[in-house]
Amino acid sequence: MKIRCVVLCVLAALLLTPRTLVQAAEKAVLAASPAGQILWYEKSAQNWETESLPIGNGRLGAMIFGTVEKEQIQFNEITLWTGDEKDTGQYQNFGQVEVDLPQVKPALNYRRELDISRAVHTVTYISDGVTYCRESFSSFPDQVMVFRFTADKPASYTGVITQKDSHNVKIAVSQNRLTSAGKLKNGLQFESQILVLNDGGTLEARPEGIAFKGVNGLSLILGAGTDYLNQRSKGWRTGESPHRKITEQIEKAAKRSYADMLAAHIHDYQALFNRVRLDNGKTEARIARLPTSGRLANYKTLNAKDPELENLLFQYGRYLLISSSRNSLPANLQGLWNNSNNPPWRCDYHSNINIQMNYWLAETANLAECAEPLLAYIASLREVRKEQTSAEFKTKRGWTVRTENNIFGGSGWEWNTPGSAWYCQHLWEHYAFGCDKEYLKSVAYPVLKEVCEFWEDRLKMLPGGKLVAPMGFSPEQGPREDGVSFDQEIIWDLFTNYIEASQTLDVDPEYRQKVTAMRDKLLVPKIGKWGQLQEWMVDRDDPRNNHRHVSHLFAVHPGRQIAPMNTPALAEAARVSLRARGDGGTGWSKAWKINFWARLLDGNHAYKMYSELLKNNITLNLFDTHPPFQIDGNFGATAAVCELLLQSQAGELHLLPALPDAWATGSVTGLRGRGGVVVDMAWEKGKLLNVTIKSNLGGRCRIRASSSLTMEGALASSVKSPEANVIEFNTTAGTTYTFTGK
Ligand code: FUC
Numbered sequence: 157m158k159i160r161c162v163v164l165c166v167l168a169a170l171l172l173t174p175r176t177l178v179q180a181a182e183k184a185v186l187a188a189s190p191a192g193q194i195l196w197y198e199k200s201a202q203n204w205e206t207e208s209l210p211i212g213n214g215r216l217g218a219m220i221f222g223t224v225e226k227e228q229i230q231f232n233e234i235t236l237w238t239g240d241e242k243d244t245g246q247y248q249n250f251g252q253v254e255v256d257l258p259q260v261k262p263a264l265n266y267r268r269e270l271d272i273s274r275a276v277h278t279v280t281y282i283s284d285g286v287t288y289c290r291e292s293f294s295s296f297p298d299q300v301m302v303f304r305f306t307a308d309k310p311a312s313y314t315g316v317i318t319q320k321d322s323h324n325v326k327i328a329v330s331q332n333r334l335t336s337a338g339k340l341k342n343g344l345q346f347e348s349q350i351l352v353l354n355d356g357g358t359l360e361a362r363p364e365g366i367a368f369k370g371v372n373g374l375s376l377i378l379g380a381g382t383d384y385l386n387q388r389s390k391g392w393r394t395g396e397s398p399h400r401k402i403t404e405q406i407e408k409a410a411k412r413s414y415a416d417m418l419a420a421h422i423h424d425y426q427a428l429f430n431r432v433r434l435d436n437g438k439t440e441a442r443i444a445r446l447p448t449s450g451r452l453a454n455y456k457t458l459n460a461k462d463p464e465l466e467n468l469l470f471q472y473g474r475y476l477l478i479s480s481s482r483n484s485l486p487a488n489l490q491g492l493w494n495n496s497n498n499p500p501w502r503c504d505y506h507s508n509i510n511i512q513m514n515y516w517l518a519e520t521a522n523l524a525e526c527a528e529p530l531l532a533y534i535a536s537l538r539e540v541r542k543e544q545t546s547a548e549f550k551t552k553r554g555w556t557v558r559t560e561n562n563i564f565g566g567s568g569w570e571w572n573t574p575g576s577a578w579y580c581q582h583l584w585e586h587y588a589f590g591c592d593k594e595y596l597k598s599v600a601y602p603v604l605k606e607v608c609e610f611w612e613d614r615l616k617m618l619p620g621g622k623l624v625a626p627m628g629f630s631p632e633q634g635p636r637e638d639g640v641s642f643d644q645e646i647i648w649d650l651f652t653n654y655i656e657a658s659q660t661l662d663v664d665p666e667y668r669q670k671v672t673a674m675r676d677k678l679l680v681p682k683i684g685k686w687g688q689l690q691e692w693m694v695d696r697d698d699p700r701n702n703h704r705h706v707s708h709l710f711a712v713h714p715g716r717q718i719a720p721m722n723t724p725a726l727a728e729a730a731r732v733s734l735r736a737r738g739d740g741g742t743g744w745s746k747a748w749k750i751n752f753w754a755r756l757l758d759g760n761h762a763y764k765m766y767s768e769l770l771k772n773n774i775t776l777n778l779f780d781t782h783p784p785f786q787i788d789g790n791f792g793a794t795a796a797v798c799e800l801l802l803q804s805q806a807g808e809l810h811l812l813p814a815l816p817d818a819w820a821t822g823s824v825t826g827l828r829g830r831g832g833v834v835v836d837m838a839w840e841k842g843k844l845l846n847v848t849i850k851s852n853l854g855g856r857c858r859i860r861a862s863s864s865l866t867m868e869g870a871l872a873s874s875v876k877s878p879e880a881n882v883i884e885f886n887t888t889a890g891t892t893y894t895f896t897g898k
Contacts, residue, residue: 544567823839
């Protein structure tokens with residue numbers, strides 16, 4: 157069926173496009189789809205949240221149902237928000253498009269799939285002897301979504317296209333265009349346009365929508381946007397209605413052939429997606445041929461081994477980040493997919509774990525560009541947050557955040573005082589992996605410094621001389637008091653990142669000294685009476701507390717203050733705390749725990765929890781569920797797989813630090829490590845076979861391997877091995893170094 161649809165679509169493209177473009181499209185379409193990178197089903201979706209499938213270009217996205225008689229496409233644009241600087245507001249549903257196909261007879265051979273190796277959604281079925289195919293994608297290069305309907309017999313489509321706007325704006329219908337344009341109460345202007353292109357047959361404007369009759373093929377080109385701008389000084393608005401831009405995007409797309417747009421989309425997407433490939437084992441053929449729903453059921457109830465499904469969940473996190481975080485706002489609690497105007501937790505940016513977890517994979521899983529929306533978002537909030545912070549804390553320098561956040565600087569619920577320092581970790585990590593000094597100097601450093609100043613003014617000295625953050629709050633644990641471990645650890649992380657940043661840039665030596673002195677005086681987490689890592693300064697942790705937040709383990713992950721090799725006693729205490737909290741929790745909570753176990757070098761425990769997440773917290777469309785759907789668990793799980801295979805937070809590349817027994821033989825390409833390196837590895841029965849390290853910047857490189865390695869080639873003589881399985885060597889920028897297992 158798959159091949160048939162590809163052939164059909166290529167044939168349709170042949171009819172419509174110049175030869176060269178068709179060849180390009182054919183190549184792009186036929187070259188891809190490695191087994192195991194497809195979510196597919198034998199039924200259309202009934203439920204938006206758990207069954208329909210997402211497409212997105214980082215800004216504009218849709219959830220597709222694939223129903224035979226009536227295609228339903230719910231769509232979003234990531235900037236459509238109510239609220240302002242005072243009111244937190246909510247992320248909004250944009251609308252829904254329906255393509256009614258009343259003439260279609262019962263369908264056979266139905267298949268609905270999302271191919272994440274190409275970012276294309278496809279529906280195929282046979283009805284009354286006609287093979288039908290629908291292909292959909294959201295194009296980053298063209299900034300529109302395209303929905304294409306084809307069939308292998310002419311004149312097979314007759315029906316009506318309608319649109320519902322979720323703010324009840326009246327849809328303007330012309331012969332080939334549906335337009336919705338309106339304004340939210342906060343003044344935000346929004347617009348969507350759907351251009352309908354027919355191949356043969358006729359189109360007709362009707363009050364309810366556009367009717368099409370006897371068409372061979374149909375393309376819907378959907379553009380949408382608002383006048384949001386991430387600049388406070390401009391009142392958070394572009395100052396121009398979105399109409400002109402959307403019209404231009406649509407007109408430009410309409411001039412391009414379908415095949416050309418598809419090829420450009422796949423090319424653009426694969427430039428990001430193909431950077432990382434993982435082989436963690438093969439699934440038995442009888443299981444691999446099942447639809448995704450069947451595989452999940454097998455995995456869950458029969459405990460069937462399915463490493464390719466585990467791999468799919470890993471790569472799906474990468475797919476979702478590419479699809480919800482490019483060149484606009486960061487991925488929110490649901491990425492960008494939301495069908496409600498009153499979504500859970502406003503579908504917002506939660507600063508006490510969720511927005512951060514969304515980005516743990518960005519650097520390690522080789523999608524650094526996808527972190528840029530987060531960095532731009534942080535920058536956009538600085539001014540408004542300074543005012544709010546100073547009003548609340550009577551401080552003069554720096555800023556921090558509350559827990560719930562919108563896109564206009566508005567926020568609500570508890571102050572999360574270490575939140576801005578946690579944001580700074582992302583600013584720093586973008587440098588630590590990418591090593592772009594210009595970025596560090598102009599973007600990251602000023603923010604790191606001002607947040608250090610906030611803490612310099614706010615930290616309080618205890619009688620013994622230790623510095624503590626006053627009145628902190630370990631998320632959802634209470635009470636508010638001084639020196640909670642969550643705060644202390646994040647401030648330690650901020651100070652450490654600041655010190656390294658100022659050293660790297662060779663600036664502000666005096667302030668660096670001051671920050672170093674403050675860091676040395678920070679109260680560090682203590683080991684309590686049952687051997688646990690204390691959540692508070694007071695030793696009152698309850699060993700029966702199994703709450704989903706385990707914030708006092710920040711120092712293990714994503715922090716770097718506690719590590720089995722550097723601080724073994726504290727790492728052991730973290731293990732005790734983690735065991736006591738247990739392996740339960742909601743999706744994101746489990747995802748964080750998997751990252752903890754990876755950093756604590758226990759790959760088997762991490763794997764146990766990864767498979768439990770897949771069994772119990774992943775819905776049919778592979779969305780993570782809290783419940784409800786919350787995308788952080790998807791992103792956190794993908795990040796955790798990277799941590800199992802490669803870690804670099806301790807000044808060395810640790811290869812296969814926590815490889816689970818279940819993935820004893822495999823390979824990975826394209827993982828990024830701090831210091832501008834990209835690592836490929838293959839292993840067998842837990843032992844490294846070969847390792848390739850590409851150094852983008854040069855400099856000294858130190859690797860710690862799970863088994864012994866020798867370097868290949870002439871440079872081998874420069875290699876030092878200060879301890880067993882540790883190798884140090886010099887690298888030159890742009891050079892690749894190869895090692896083989898002994
Ligand atoms: C935090 C969590 C909840 C949920 C919400 C969005 O408050 O405790 O579980 O993830 O954020």
